[in-house]
Amino acid sequence: MDYKNAGVDIEAGYKSVELMKQHIAKTMRPEVLGGIGGFSGAFSMSAFKDMEEPTLVSGTDGVGTKLKLAFVMDKHNTVGIDCVAMCVNDIACAGGEPLFFLDYIACGKNYPEKIADIVSGVAEGCQQSNAALIGGETAEMPGFYPVDEYDLAGFAVGAVDKKDLITGEALEAGDVLIGMASSGVHSNGFSLVRKVFEITKEALDTYYEELGTTLGEALIVPTKIYVKALKSIKDAGVRIHACSHITGGGFYENVPRMLKEGTRAVIQKESYPVLPIFKLLAKTGNIEEKMMYNTYNMGLGMVLAVAPSDVDKTMEAIKAAGETPYVVGRIEEGEKGVTLC
Numbered sequence: 001m002d003y004k005n006a007g008v009d010i011e012a013g014y015k016s017v018e019l020m021k022q023h024i025a026k027t028m029r030p031e032v033l034g035g036i037g038g039f040s041g042a043f044s045m046s047a048f049k050d051m052e053e054p055t056l057v058s059g060t061d062g063v064g065t066k067l068k069l070a071f072v073m074d075k076h077n078t079v080g081i082d083c084v085a086m087c088v089n090d091i092a093c094a095g096g097e098p099l100f101f102l103d104y105i106a107c108g109k110n111y112p113e114k115i116a117d118i119v120s121g122v123a124e125g126c127q128q129s130n131a132a133l134i135g136g137e138t139a140e141m142p143g144f145y146p147v148d149e150y151d152l153a154g155f156a157v158g159a160v161d162k163k164d165l166i167t168g169e170a171l172e173a174g175d176v177l178i179g180m181a182s183s184g185v186h187s188n189g190f191s192l193v194r195k196v197f198e199i200t201k202e203a204l205d206t207y208y209e210e211l212g213t214t215l216g217e218a219l220i221v222p223t224k225i226y227v228k229a230l231k232s233i234k235d236a237g238v239r240i241h242a243c244s245h246i247t248g249g250g251f252y253e254n255v256p257r258m259l260k261e262g263t264r265a266v267i268q269k270e271s272y273p274v275l276p277i278f279k280l281l282a283k284t285g286n287i288e289e290k291m292m293y294n295t296y297n298m299g300l301g302m303v304l305a306v307a308p309s310d311v312d313k314t315m316e317a318i319k320a321a322g323e324t325p326y327v328v329g330r331i332e333e334g335e336k337g338v339t340l341c
Helices: 010-025 064-073 079-092 112-129 190-196 215-220 227-235 250-258 276-285 289-293 308-320
Strands: 054-062 097-107 132-140 150-161 176-181 242-245 263-267 300-306 325-333 337-340
Touching (some): 010 112, 054 079, 064 150, 064 190, 064 215, 079 097, 079 150, 097 112, 097 227, 112 150, 176 308, 250 263, 250 337
Antiparallel strands (some): 054 150, 242 300
């Protein structure tokens, strides 16, 4: 009896690392110290040592049950982008610049090419957010996960000067709400998606006229990463008063998190286009509108508040970063919360 007979292939682990090195190399920043394969990742403080009050911000998350689609579709090179996005978007909406990322993959059996495919997506997400992929772990866990399944989670660290933290304290009645378009369902609410749609290869390969693509392709589109757009706004000299990453819990849970006491967000539902995938999901699952807005991003992945005088500069900065902005509402005095009308 040996470890391989017990279900853990150490040689496959070595091969996985070799295959993923080319993807990891694309994410390197000057501050990264040492190479791949050490017991820890090292990152120089030179990136933020000149700030007045350097402050670390962090985020951790996973992809969730969206992974079930990847298993059925046998498509593993995009879920890594989702994993990075869920972490770095949280850092960015606090005003931080993501610095580095670490991933954790747990699988029933280590198929080196599949692991490398997953990591290629993680590396792509890191490139989109200018974060270095400085380490990670692939755990082969036979008997715990089925041989053809895996879980994927990650952790990111960023930095911001304390004076530039986005806390919501600068909010004022009259501030304008600007939303940035999402790419689709992103990486939340897939437990409900899987109740509405049959997650089989046949169902996911079905073409829908209203989507302009197959169901699977529409659902597996990776989460938008808004790091560059938020940096573009900052570089334009705009002070963001508050910011919310629209993830699990939709508008009703996430928008209030960016507000201070005595302020209320009012969002006009008709101010931006709801993506076709959400219309199909609501119709097929007979899901009431409030539940949709309480679960999904409905076409807006990030919502931020700025002074009325900064609206034009903010819109141009977002467009310059390649994202699509909409003026979607305003801040009013009132009980902390959100009104959708």
